[in-house]
Structures are given as structure tokens and as C-alpha cells.
Amino acid sequence: MITIHGYSPSGNCHKLRMLLGHLGREHRWIETDSARGATRTPGYLAKNPNGKVPMLETEDGRILVESNAILVWLAEGTRYFGGDAWQRAQTLSWMFFEQYSHEPYIAVARFVCGWTPMDSERRKDLPRLRERGNQALAVMQRHLETQTWFSGDSYGIADIALFGYTHCAADGGFDLSRYPAVRDWLDRVRDEPGFVAMPPISDDNRNLIAQSC
Amino acid sequence: MITIHGYSPSGNCHKLRMLLGHLGREHRWIETDSARGATRTPGYLAKNPNGKVPMLETEDGRILVESNAILVWLAEGTRYFGGDAWQRAQTLSWMFFEQYSHEPYIAVARFVCGWTPMDSERRKDLPRLRERGNQALAVMQRHLETQTWFSGDSYGIADIALFGYTHCAADGGFDLSRYPAVRDWLDRVRDEPGFVAMPPISDDNRNLIAQSC
Structure with missing residues (x-):
């Protein structure tokens, strides 16, 4: 195992x-x-x-x-990473986008809000993190205005990769109501068979986030 | 074409x-x-x-x-992305490492040194960029102390991805003499058939780098 x-x-x-x-x-x-x-x-x-x-x-x-x-x-070999070489490369392209243009801003803003003390020097980075994170969400919104998924014709690992931090972007101070196609896509992901929600975070982290956003 | x-x-x-x-x-x-x-x-x-x-x-x-x-x-389909599913995943692992833990420090330090004015606010980031970039180079050094390549048994796309900015890390103020296994690997890459060197950068960029490192 x-x-x-x-x-x-x-x-x-x-x-x-x-x-x-x-x-x-x-x-x-x-x-x-x-x-x-x-x-x-x-x-x-x-x-x-x-x-x-x-x-x-x-x-x-x-x-x-x-x-x-x-x-x-x-x-590999499942419906979650399908298509031909071109479609698989597009799936990987969104996964590299997630790690380079999305996670370093959206995940890091959430970390700073919920996992660093209120007087942390790192909080000075939040405006820039939010500016760049919103750029990433805008790129996702634009894609989702004409496409259902990031992994090609059906749900797959690019959607999972991007769901990871997009679904909790509000913890970093992002307003997802500005990105309606992204919100609809998050709901489609939650409807997939076998979907597992993230466990609740601790009260300490939740309290820090409440004071940060 | x-x-x-x-x-x-x-x-x-x-x-x-x-x-x-x-x-x-x-x-x-x-x-x-x-x-x-x-x-x-x-x-x-x-x-x-x-x-x-x-x-x-x-x-x-x-x-x-x-x-x-x-x-x-x-x-895809060439000797530069070979092996079984496990080996290909290891190749991708190094490529994600490159985009998340290497490029944002080593490439960005080089950009700040060579492509921003000497009075740029961004130059204040250089100490942190160099600290994190050196961490990435240390991870590479450790791997290369026992392995010849990053792409598995033979040269391939993980090596190419990591060569991209490692070979010009000195432009960002990194001292590759601290990483002898990395230097040897750079030489092995240069010996591969069909190797193409990066064209020289402009005198303007070169002058800014000379004042920065």
C-alpha cells in the first residue's frame, strides 16, 4: 500500500x-x-x-x-489523465501554470493570513500576492468562459491541481464572486463521484484568517 | 512547421x-x-x-x-522522455521542482541583476533570492553526487529544464564552485549531441550584471 x-x-x-x-x-x-x-x-x-x-x-x-x-x-492509465499527447501536454501546461502563476500567490496569501502572527513582516507582501493571485484567477475565468474543464474534454488532474488552492482562496483574501465561471467550475468539481472535501482547519488558523481578510 | x-x-x-x-x-x-x-x-x-x-x-x-x-x-516518443511510468513521473518531479523551487529564485535573481536599473527597489530581494536559490542548488548537488542525470538513466528533458537557468546562475550572483557535481553535470549536458548554447546577452545586460555580483 x-x-x-x-x-x-x-x-x-x-x-x-x-x-x-x-x-x-x-x-x-x-x-x-x-x-x-x-x-x-x-x-x-x-x-x-x-x-x-x-x-x-x-x-x-x-x-x-x-x-x-x-x-x-x-x-496514469485512468480517465483522470486522458487524451492524446497534445491534450495531455495541455493538462500539464495548466499544472505548471498552477505551480508557477497561481500557488505562489494564492496559497502563500492564505498561508500568510492564517499561519503567521498578526505582526509578521510577511504581511507586507499581501497586496502584491493578491494582485498576482487575481491575475491567475482572471486567466482561469477567461478559460472557463468557453471550456468546462482544464484537463481537456473531461474532469481530470489539472482540475484537481487547480482546485487545491482555488477552493480556499477566500482564506487569502480573494473574492471569488468576481469570477463566476470559476465558482461554477468549483461546484462542478464538488459534484464529481468520489469527491473528498478538505478537512476543516484549526480554530487558531481560522481566527487569524478572520482578522486578516 | x-x-x-x-x-x-x-x-x-x-x-x-x-x-x-x-x-x-x-x-x-x-x-x-x-x-x-x-x-x-x-x-x-x-x-x-x-x-x-x-x-x-x-x-x-x-x-x-x-x-x-x-x-x-x-x-514524447523520443529518447529525451523515456522510461516507465515511475521514471517519467520522477522526470516530471524534477521539472516541477525547477519551476517551483529553482526558477523563481535563480532566474529572478539573474533578471534583477541584469534587467533592472541599479536603483530598482527589487534589488532589496536579492539576499532572499540568493538564499533560496542556493537551497535549490544544494538539492541538485546532493542528487548529482550519486546520479548522472535528472531524467533517469539517461539525459533528457528534466536535465534540459534544469540546465536552462543553472548554466547562467552566476549572472544572478551564484557561485557554482560551491557545487562541483552541478558543474560536472553542466559539462556533461554541453557534451550531448546537438547541444545549442544560449546566444550572448546584450552589453547593457552584461554591464548591469557586472555591477551587481
Whole structure:
């Protein structure tokens, strides 16, 4: 059985929980609190020198890191990563967009709001993070005005990758009512068979977010 | 014939030139100066709403963006993207590492040094960019102490993706003599058949770099 080392409030980790839910695939989940240093221990760094979650471990101890590469491996041969070479490249294109133009702003704004103290220096970054995050949401809105999914003709791993942090973008101070096609797409994702919602975050994080947005 | 819209001093664009060189594949290159707004024109944004280079255009007008997704599409079925599903996922893992943990520090430090005025506010970011970039180089060094390539058993698109900005990291103030295995790997890449070097950057950029490092 595969093991996922993941932190439940992380959208990058939640992506894997979503796909495993759709596939009905059994797995072991080791809760790994990256916000409190659990990925910086010598034992963890020996497996993943980049010190991040999620990390997948096979029964015989092989390691795969980077959430979107793990999605590709888990989805290979399933309906969640389909189409011809061109369509699969388009799916990957949205997944690279997610990691370069979306996550570093939308996920990081949420982290700063909910996981750093109210007097953190990092809060000065919020205006720029929100400006760039809104640019990413606008690119998604534009795509979804004419297309149903990001993974080609049907729901798949590009949708899962982008759902990871888009569905909780309000935690970072983003107003999704400005992006109606994105909100409709989030609802379509939630309607997919086997959909798994992110577990609630702690009261501490929720209180910090309430004071930040 | 395919068309690449690319800016020659960009490592992200150079990746495509490298792979096309290895493949001996004919293509049209449209020089697109992203540093001077050529990706923000209405015509360009109509093709790529995210406003970045590189962009691949097919003869019948289909568009593919994100350098690493383009590498996957071009390399599909060739020796540059080989192995089984696990090995291909490892290749993608390094490509996501490159876009998330490497490029935003090493490429951006180089951009700040060579493409912004000496009094730019962005130069205040250089210490943090260099700290995070050195972390990425240390992860690469550790891998290369026991492995020859990032793409599995032989040279391929993960090596090309990481070569893009590693080979010019000194432009951002990084000292590659601290990473001997990385330097040896750069030399191995340069020895690959069909290797294409990045064209020289302009004197203006070179002068700014000389004052910055």
C-alpha cells in the first residue's frame, strides 16, 4: 500500500487526497505538519532533501515528491489523465501554470493570513500576492468562459491541481464572486463521484484568517 | 512547421531551443522581448492570456504554453522522455521542482541583476533570492553526487529544464564552485549531441550584471 506524508490543510496535499478518493484507492496518510517543522527533521530530509509535503512512499521505500508529479503517476492509465499527447501536454501546461502563476500567490496569501502572527513582516507582501493571485484567477475565468474543464474534454488532474488552492482562496483574501465561471467550475468539481472535501482547519488558523481578510 | 515565440536570453525559452537542437527539428523562432512588453500586447494576450514566453504555435494555429509542458510534448516518443511510468513521473518531479523551487529564485535573481536599473527597489530581494536559490542548488548537488542525470538513466528533458537557468546562475550572483557535481553535470549536458548554447546577452545586460555580483 502507498503512504502519503501530507499536511491536511495544504492544498498541495489535498490534491492527492482528492484523486485517491476519486480512484477509491487505499492508502496510508501520515499527518506531517510542515508549518511546525515536521518536514525539516533529519529523517524527513533524508527522504526528501527539498523538505516539502506531500511525499509519496511505496511499500518498498521508493519516494516520489512534487504534488503534480504524484498526480500524474497516480492518474496514469485512468480517465483522470486522458487524451492524446497534445491534450495531455495541455493538462500539464495548466499544472505548471498552477505551480508557477497561481500557488505562489494564492496559497502563500492564505498561508500568510492564517499561519503567521498578526505582526509578521510577511504581511507586507499581501497586496502584491493578491494582485498576482487575481491575475491567475482572471486567466482561469477567461478559460472557463468557453471550456468546462482544464484537463481537456473531461474532469481530470489539472482540475484537481487547480482546485487545491482555488477552493480556499477566500482564506487569502480573494473574492471569488468576481469570477463566476470559476465558482461554477468549483461546484462542478464538488459534484464529481468520489469527491473528498478538505478537512476543516484549526480554530487558531481560522481566527487569524478572520482578522486578516 | 512549428513556431516558437521566445526571448533568447530567457532560460525558459532556451530550453526549447536546446531540445529542438537535439532533435534536429526545424522550427520558426519569433524573437519576443518579454522584458520590453512584447508579451503584453493585445495580439499576444489573445493567444496566451498569461502573457509569458515561451509559446508554441502549430501550423494550424493551436497554442501550447509553459516551457516544461512544451518540452514534454516535443519529447514524447523520443529518447529525451523515456522510461516507465515511475521514471517519467520522477522526470516530471524534477521539472516541477525547477519551476517551483529553482526558477523563481535563480532566474529572478539573474533578471534583477541584469534587467533592472541599479536603483530598482527589487534589488532589496536579492539576499532572499540568493538564499533560496542556493537551497535549490544544494538539492541538485546532493542528487548529482550519486546520479548522472535528472531524467533517469539517461539525459533528457528534466536535465534540459534544469540546465536552462543553472548554466547562467552566476549572472544572478551564484557561485557554482560551491557545487562541483552541478558543474560536472553542466559539462556533461554541453557534451550531448546537438547541444545549442544560449546566444550572448546584450552589453547593457552584461554591464548591469557586472555591477551587481
